[in-house]
Amino acid sequence: MPKWQNKPTERTDHMTTTVLKNISEIRRYFHRNEDPVYFISATNFNLLGLDEWVKNFKYICYIDCYGGKHPNVFCPSEQPHAEFQSIEDINNYLLQHKEVIDFIKRRGGKPKFVFLMFDAETERLSKELGADVWFPKAKLRTKMDNKIETVRIGNKAGVPSVPNVLAEVKSYDDLKKTCEKAGIGHDLVLQSAFGDSGHTTFFIKSEADFRRHEHEIIGEGEIKIMKRIDCRGSAIEACATKEGTIVGPLMTELVGFKELTPYRGGWCGNEILSTAFPPKVRQKARELTFKFGEQLRKEGYRGYFELDFLIDKKTGDLWLGELNPRITGASSMTNHAAFAHADAPLFLFHLLEFSKKKFALDTTELNDRWADPSMIDSWSQMVIKHTDDSVDICTEAPETGIYKMLEDGRVVYDRFDYHRRAVESENEAFFLRILQPGDYRYEGADIGILVTRGRSMTKSFQLNERAKKWIHGIKQTVTAKPLPTATAFADPAFKIL
Amino acid sequence: MLWRAISEDMPGPKWSGLFAQYWPDYKRWWLKEGESTRPTYAESRRALKQHMPEIVPLYEELCELAGGGDLAARFLSFYCPPPYLAGCSQAIWPGKQPVMVRNYDYNPNAFDSLVLHTKWQGRQVMGTSDGLWGLVDGVNGAGLAISLTFGGRRVVGDGFGVPLILRYVLQTCTTAEEAGEVLARVPTHMSYNVTVLDKKRQYLTAMMAPDRPALITHAAVATNHQENVEWVSHARFTATVERERYLLQRLTLHRDPEEKFIGAFLRPPLYSTAFHAGFGTLYTAVYRPRKLEMELRWPGTVWPLSMKAFEEGSRQILIPGAA
Numbered sequence: 001m002p003k004w005q006n007k008p009t010e011r012t013d014h015m016t017t018t019v020l021k022n023i024s025e026i027r028r029y030f031h032r033n034e035d036p037v038y039f040i041s042a043t044n045f046n047l048l049g050l051d052e053w054v055k056n057f058k059y060i061c062y063i064d065c066y067g068g069k070h071p072n073v074f075c076p077s078e079q080p081h082a083e084f085q086s087i088e089d090i091n092n093y094l095l096q097h098k099e100v101i102d103f104i105k106r107r108g109g110k111p112k113f114v115f116l117m118f119d120a121e122t123e124r125l126s127k128e129l130g131a132d133v134w135f136p137k138a139k140l141r142t143k144m145d146n147k148i149e150t151v152r153i154g155n156k157a158g159v160p161s162v163p164n165v166l167a168e169v170k171s172y173d174d175l176k177k178t179c180e181k182a183g184i185g186h187d188l189v190l191q192s193a194f195g196d197s198g199h200t201t202f203f204i205k206s207e208a209d210f211r212r213h214e215h216e217i218i219g220e221g222e223i224k225i226m227k228r229i230d231c232r233g234s235a236i237e238a239c240a241t242k243e244g245t246i247v248g249p250l251m252t253e254l255v256g257f258k259e260l261t262p263y264r265g266g267w268c269g270n271e272i273l274s275t276a277f278p279p280k281v282r283q284k285a286r287e288l289t290f291k292f293g294e295q296l297r298k299e300g301y302r303g304y305f306e307l308d309f310l311i312d313k314k315t316g317d318l319w320l321g322e323l324n325p326r327i328t329g330a331s332s333m334t335n336h337a338a339f340a341h342a343d344a345p346l347f348l349f350h351l352l353e354f355s356k357k358k359f360a361l362d363t364t365e366l367n368d369r370w371a372d373p374s375m376i377d378s379w380s381q382m383v384i385k386h387t388d389d390s391v392d393i394c395t396e397a398p399e400t401g402i403y404k405m406l407e408d409g410r411v412v413y414d415r416f417d418y419h420r421r422a423v424e425s426e427n428e429a430f431f432l433r434i435l436q437p438g439d440y441r442y443e444g445a446d447i448g449i450l451v452t453r454g455r456s457m458t459k460s461f462q463l464n465e466r467a468k469k470w471i472h473g474i475k476q477t478v479t480a481k482p483l484p485t486a487t488a489f490a491d492p493a494f495k496i497l
Numbered sequence: 498m499l500w501r502a503i504s505e506d507m508p509g510p511k512w513s514g515l516f517a518q519y520w521p522d523y524k525r526w527w528l529k530e531g532e533s534t535r536p537t538y539a540e541s542r543r544a545l546k547q548h549m550p551e552i553v554p555l556y557e558e559l560c561e562l563a564g565g566g567d568l569a570a571r572f573l574s575f576y577c578p579p580p581y582l583a584g585c586s587q588a589i590w591p592g593k594q595p596v597m598v599r600n601y602d603y604n605p606n607a608f609d610s611l612v613l614h615t616k617w618q619g620r621q622v623m624g625t626s627d628g629l630w631g632l633v634d635g636v637n638g639a640g641l642a643i644s645l646t647f648g649g650r651r652v653v654g655d656g657f658g659v660p661l662i663l664r665y666v667l668q669t670c671t672t673a674e675e676a677g678e679v680l681a682r683v684p685t686h687m688s689y690n691v692t693v694l695d696k697k698r699q700y701l702t703a704m705m706a707p708d709r710p711a712l713i714t715h716a717a718v719a720t721n722h723q724e725n726v727e728w729v730s731h732a733r734f735t736a737t738v739e740r741e742r743y744l745l746q747r748l749t750l751h752r753d754p755e756e757k758f759i760g761a762f763l764r765p766p767l768y769s770t771a772f773h774a775g776f777g778t779l780y781t782a783v784y785r786p787r788k789l790e791m792e793l794r795w796p797g798t799v800w801p802l803s804m805k806a807f808e809e810g811s812r813q814i815l816i817p818g819a820a
Contacts, residue, residue: 082729083738202749212591212749215717262750389751391743391766440739442766443746483765486778488795488816 020359087117095125134354157295184227244363245293274373339375380456392480411473504614541574575661585646631660639671640696642784648688654707656684690719
């Protein structure tokens with residue numbers, strides 16, 4: 001028998017390497033992974049590129065951002081369904097679709113599922129398909145996601161939240177009284193227990209502000225009422241493993257830019273760069289995130305999570321904003337930074353934690369390395385929404401790929417690619433299409449996500465000129481037709497009786 | 498579509514004339530599942546006495562005017578009528594004045610197109626009529642406005658057709674809080690979202706259902722589902738989730754002046770032209786309970802109606818698509 005048929009490496013893999021001892025072995029382990037891992041979500045954006053680190057990793061998506069050109073994205077043909085009220089609904093729809101079920105069965109193995117969002121129904125459907133959900137239970141995640149619970153965990157971990165009071169609100173007068181008692185003033189930020197990016201964060205300074213949101217505040221139980229501070233938003237992702245919490249870099253947050261989102265206070269992107277915040281702030285954020293991760297482990301949570309820190313503009317103090325016990329819109333940034341390519345993307349450690357594979361890892365050493373500014377290159381992403389107060393039907397939308405900005409500021413399609421790292425210079429950008437021809441274009445509808453090298457904000461955290469040009473350039477290429485309307489004619493010609 | 502506005506303080510010849518006119522069609526509808534499916538007169542009257550005792554004398558008077566027949570009396574009790582469905586969107590304007598705006602999306606061939614102004618039992622009420630004394634939206638002299646949307650569930654149970662529940666609320670309540678108590682108590686035969694707004698700008702939405710207790714919420718927007726979408730095809734058909742999302746956006750993202758807020762109801766996605774499917778927008782109603790005023794609107798036209806100076810009249814409305 002020729003030597004090459006002996007497959008000696010496989011034998012040694014099973015016999016000698018029962019414990020993965022370093023990054024190299026961890027990487028190899030996933031490159032030789034046999035059981036299929038699926039990321040099931042509306043799009044594959046959050047875990048973009050992970051399929052190239054993990055063998056047998058597939059995306060099952062509702063929206064095909066690539067027009068069928070991505071080799072690892074599977075989109076079942078659309079069948080009639082209820083209007084989705086949440087990402088959980090989308091996932092539950094996908095898991096009951098025949099083409100999805102056939103796809104998973106056909107590929108065999110013991111499937112592993114990861115999601116952005118899921119609920120008890122998703123867990124039930126996953127079990128039915130014989131799949132493991134590689135996340136802590138939905139029930140535990142929901143509990144952690146509760147803003148009030150987040151404050152409690154933070155306090156235990158020694159991670160302080162913005163001065164706040166948790167109370168039920170009955171009326172505007174009632175709210176004012178509560179805040180006077182708590183000494184947090186009348187310029188407030190309110191958050192309901194659950195909710196994301198701007199939808200459930202209300203800025204309230206006057207009775208008129210209150211009226212606009214009262215239906216979301218009154219009768220909603222305990223609300224987190226915070227003193228409004230002058231701060232910058234930041235985001236940091238981490239992964240709680242049995243070997244300790246691994247912490248990613250501190251990212252800036254793009255918040256509430258009217259060119260990108262209609263939601264005041266709504267998340268609309270991130271930047272990753274080594275100098276976005278002073279070294280002291282970065283170090284502090286890493287420390288607090290580590291502490292928070294260790295506390296999460298004590299609470300029974302493990303795996304990927306994200307924290308928002310509010311950084312006081314004057315003092316540089318760090319306050320805990322919120323916890324997302326999951327992957328997020330910023331995960332694509334964390335998992336594509338230089339350090340992620342040098343070592344491994346953070347999410348790989350999440351998969352490792354859930355794989356039950358034994359591993360030994362010096363997380364302190366890894367964290368120290370990732371704290372090194374030279375491990376971080378500059379990128380930014382912008383989530384572009386339709387921001388006009390109008391509704392129409394999209395007829396043309398830019399497709400996924402690499403775009404170039406011309407001298408005159410026009411943005412033109414250059415070539416197809418699904419790798420964001422294929423962006424060569426600051427004159428190029430990767431655009432991921434979300435809006436498709438035939439879709440409704442309404443205020444708040446996602447058009448797509450634009451990833452560029454370099455910054456999209458100025459030093460004072462405003463959108464820079466280049467970013468504005470890119471946004472404008474992309475929006476220019478979307479065309480739409482109006483919805484049908486009616487005109488009635490009334491004739492008050494006669495009086496009866 | 499011929500719309501009429503009719504005023505008659507006490508049940509009398511005008512009402513009796515209306516009954517004579519509408520009854521043949523209602524009778525056909527009411528009997529469509531057979532006479533024996535509907536409760537008897539004794540059952541119907543007992544249910545009214547139990548749940549809405551205050552309006553029983555009025556009911557009896559109307560039965561008399563309707564000719565005193567058994568079928569008519571059973572129909573007029575609104576107790577366990579045949580199921581019916583509708584679309585609709587409604588919302589409370591987030592400005593300072595209490596204003597409620599709603600679209601009524603339904604089949605033009607099964608609709609009264611009638612505004613009724615009455616002073617029955619000494620209480621002024623005006624609103625859009627359904628089933629001759631029921632209302633699908635309205636306001637009373639105490640400055641309480643009310644409106645319904647279909648709740649998007651197929652469950653049918655023992656209870657009253659919701660238009661009569663709305664009438665009952667306006668005949669007997671003065672504040673949103675009082676209305677909430679009534680809506681929580683009176684049984685409905687299908688699922689509806691009923692929003693009330695009073696002159697002090699207090700409001701609530703009752704999510705009523707025959708098979709579970711009414712849920713009293715502080716929702717400022719109601720379309721055709723309750724907490725979750727349960728009837729998938731109806732939801733998709735009527736775009737209830739999109740309409741709700743759109744209205745919530747209007748409430749929270751914008752500082753719309755009143756006129757602009759109302760205008761949104763007369764344009765897509767709230768305004769529907771799906772008449773071929775039975776769910777086109779038949780009218781937009783605006784209620785200003787503090788001023789005791791209402792308006793009916795169609796694209797390009799407004800018909801104001803005031804409780805203090807109610808003028809009878811009519812309008813011939815031509816909406817493309819709604820033959």
